[in-house]
Amino acid sequence: MILTGSNLLRKKTLLAVSTLVVFSSFAAACSSSTPTPAASPATATPGKEEAKAPGKPTEIKIMTDYTIAQPPSPDNAVQKEFEKRTNTKLTVQWVPGGDYGDRVNVALAAGDIADLIKIPNINTPLFRQMVKQGAFWDLTPYVKDYPNLVSLDPKVWNNTKIDGKSFAVPAGRPMNGGGFFSIRKDWLDKLGLQMPTNMDELYTVLKAFKDNAPDGKKDTTGYTMRGGSFIFEEVFNGTVGKWKVKDGKLINVTLEPETKEALVYLNKLYKEGLIPQDFPVMKENQYWELATSGRAGLTQETPEALFRYTMDQWKKDPKVEWTPMLSLAPKAGGKPHVSQSTGMNGVLAIPKTVPEEKMKAILKFIDYGSGGEGLDLTLYGIKDVHYTVTDGLKLANDKAVADSVGTGSWGKMFSTPVADLWQYAAGMPKEVYQRNMKLVEEKSKISTGDPSIGLVSETELKMGADYTKKIADTKTQVIIGKIPMEEWDKYVEQLKKDANYQKIIEEINIEYKNRQTQK
Secondary structure, eight states, rough: OOOOGGGGGGGOOOOOOOOOOTTOOOOOOTTTTTOOOOOTTTSOOSSSSSSOOOOOOOOEEEEEEEOSSOOOOTHHHHHHHHHHHHTTEEEEEEEGGGHHHHHHHHHHHOOOSSSEESOOOOOOHHHHHHHTTTOOOTTTTTTGOOHHHHTOOHHHHHHHBTTOOOOOOOEEEESSSEEEEEEEEEHHEEEOOOOOOOHHHHHHHHHHHHHHHHSSSSSSOOEOOOTTHHHHHHHTSSSSSSSSTTTEEEEEGGGGGHHHEEEEEEEHHHHHTTTTGOOOOOOOOHHHHHHTSSEEEEEOOOOHHHHHHHHHHHHOOOOOOOOEEOOBBBBTOOOBBBBBSSSSEEEOOOTSOOOOOHHHHHHHHHHHHHHHHHHHHHTTOOOOOEEEEEETTTOOHHHHHHOOOOTTTTTGGGGOOOOOTOOTTOOOHHHHHHHHHHHHHHHHOBBHHHHHTOOOHHHHHHHHHHHHHHHHHHHHHHHTTTSSSSHHHHHHHHHHHHHHHHHHHHHHHHHHHHHHHHH
């Protein structure tokens, strides 16, 4: 593996060696040769009773998601190391990321709640309802005692509060450098095309990919359509999510003409075969099969996951060059857009059925995995087992892959907002990493976030799911031409007159105004 050089180290970023894998041949495993460095139990008080033997391990049941081929096994080397260093006994229920939201709702409804449960969104209606009923710990008075949790961006903490209190710990993530468009730069070069900077240029590129078949096969579709229509809508609207600030208020972009422009654009791509004809029913692995088989030259992902998914393709053909795009404007001369993340990947909550002392031990466990040597264990695994250090950089090996180390497993239950979390993957060459870091620096100057993070409409909590489904279904039908574009216009007019939908807009704006006043 090529090293990145010491000059980048001065930026004080931790190199997040994400050893996540998509190949089913890799299974989680445990090594009998795992070294046993001196433990730093989370239950010990710094500077006091250092010689005192740790007491009985705290048993913690955890429910969290994973986004790799195989979750860590119960005898996983990293789990054993966490248990030793934090004086805990962990029972982890790993749930596939695609099923996680539904499984959380089932667990909450049944009252079968783990000691530590990852909630995918602070606005999960059932979770908020249970918070109001006193089912989860108010962590506000306790968080100050945990330095790694306190150091998380105050804005992220504020965005996860309910009635001004913290009932969950944000699973912190970087604000910039996350998922956006990525393109086959080698295809652009082969066809003599420039990197597209706006949606018209992107159309020209996708059409050239399909018509000219850069890989020599007449089966190219253009864009994988991973993530659906949302990223196109965000570029046309210049925002993230369904709300945008205009004249000091939040407007719902579903009702705006720019959303229709995005749908017209996508309908054009669909009719010309530039996106998959079966995209509404495609599964996650099918998007990547399109990208890695040479049948699509544009997809959407974080830079580190992009490299993981396409690494085998690149190894077979070193000319393959997937490149994250900086930004896109809706039209020539328009404002460039690139998405900013929410700063979190869900939240971590502790039910009130957990006694106070155990709750504190769980917070200490989360704190340990969110900084210092605990963060190293979270992201990289065990030194000299899962990685080696060369010139100050942690270089992952195959054992890290086999033991499911990284952001797709252990990183799901901790706060990991390190600067290059999404920019590096095991096996990535120096020049690719440096390119990614330069891009994220440029993205941070122009990125746009979701202005509604943390804002709640009680009407939306009760009725929002039905609106979301109807809106999504209507968009899909318009894109594939099952219904004419005029039907979208009619539906928008219907929503403008819908009392409950307008009440959601009103309530969100009251929340937004209150937050602005409190600043």
